[in-house]
Amino acid sequence: MSVRGRDSLGGRAAIAGIGATEFSKDSGRSELKLAVExxxxxxxxxGLTPGDVDGMVTFTMDTSPEIAVAQAAGMGELGFFARVHYGGGAACATVMQAAMAVATGVAEVVVCYRAFNERSGRRFGAGVQQREPSAEGAALGVNLPSGLLTPASWVAMSAQRYLYAYGLEASVFGHVAVADRKHAATNPAAYFYGKPITLAEHAASRWIVEPLRLLDCCQETDGGSAxxxxxxxxxxxxxxxxVVVRAAAQGAGRAQEQMxxxxxxxxxxxxxxxxxxxARQLWRTSGLGPGDVDVAVLYDHFTPFVLMQLEEFGFCGRGEAGDFAAGGGLEAGGAGCRLPVNTHGGQLGEAYLHGMNGIAEGVRQVRGTAVNQVGGVAHALVTAGTGVPTSGLILGAG
Incomplete structure (x- = not known):
């Protein structure tokens, strides 16, 4: 891996607007309409109009093409459009692509979006049923152990290894679920508004794939975010x-597969x-470190991967994230809080929008307008989907 100093992207682009539909289990309208809304x-x-937009970025898994959204929203000419691969791993990379386009003068105003009927339509949690012939399909056919066909089953393999490696019990995952639901309970936009949970309720929820329980798994949501x-x-x-993009990064590990x-x-x-x-790219290019982060939005499609992210970013040592999260360690405003995490409720509590709603929460925290606002936020860390090639952002005040 090459060694680089600070990059030329940080501080040259900013997030100026955030928007979303309501989050539901049955939107009653098309994915294109959700995207446009x-x-x-x-x-x-x-404070901009569709005519101000000259760039669009979305996910490869989005069913609403950039041109279709541009036309339906009343935009004019586009000079830049792009799509990023790997599902939820693309979330922060959409902003990275937009920021690069702005920083290089390719575009002036770029909109990043994601919209789907992921509960009432195609449910990603159903996993792999049929695949068209492709390199991706062939790779999955080779690498999927017999019978493991869903995201929960794939993550369970890593989660079981994590518990074994560090001598832990599955109860450690409950700290993430409880923190997310506590934050969602005070967020009117969250699907689980007014519905916190306890560690006992987490432990009593039914098994999905050991060591994952129901309350370790994110929602399936209809909605859109931009x-x-x-x-x-x-x-x-x-x-x-x-809200300035202080740093942005993508990453794929050695021998990387898709979950x-x-x-x-x-x-x-x-x-x-x-x-x-x-993590290494964000710290290196921003000149910041774990101690400079005031709030984090960590991609939480499954609770174990939140704990692992805390360790990858150096907020605690390997195998120590359970203790780091215990006693309200992730809960905003709590006496035992070590790092406020997913203050909107995350994908477990607010909505599953492939992480785009998490970027919006990072923006609100820096603006000072979040429902569970952390005091004096100078820097927010936001991450995208894990288990796949992924991405991350550090956002700061302008």
């Missing part, structure tokens, strides 16, 4: 103070090497 809401938040990225200078003239990296060596199975790549 979210995009328009984000532009309105920024982010507006522009230059820091332009953002300063808009409705909200700019099925079972053949990596030894301790790698009890960690997330791809997020380690992202």
């Amino acid at each position: 979210a995009v328009r809401a984000a532009l309105d938040d920024a 982010i507006v990225v522009t230059s820091v200078e332009r953002a300063r003239d808009l409705r909200h103070p700019p 099925t990296s079972y053949y990596r060596q030894d301790r790698d199975l009890a960690g997330l090497p791809e997020m380690g790549v992202v």
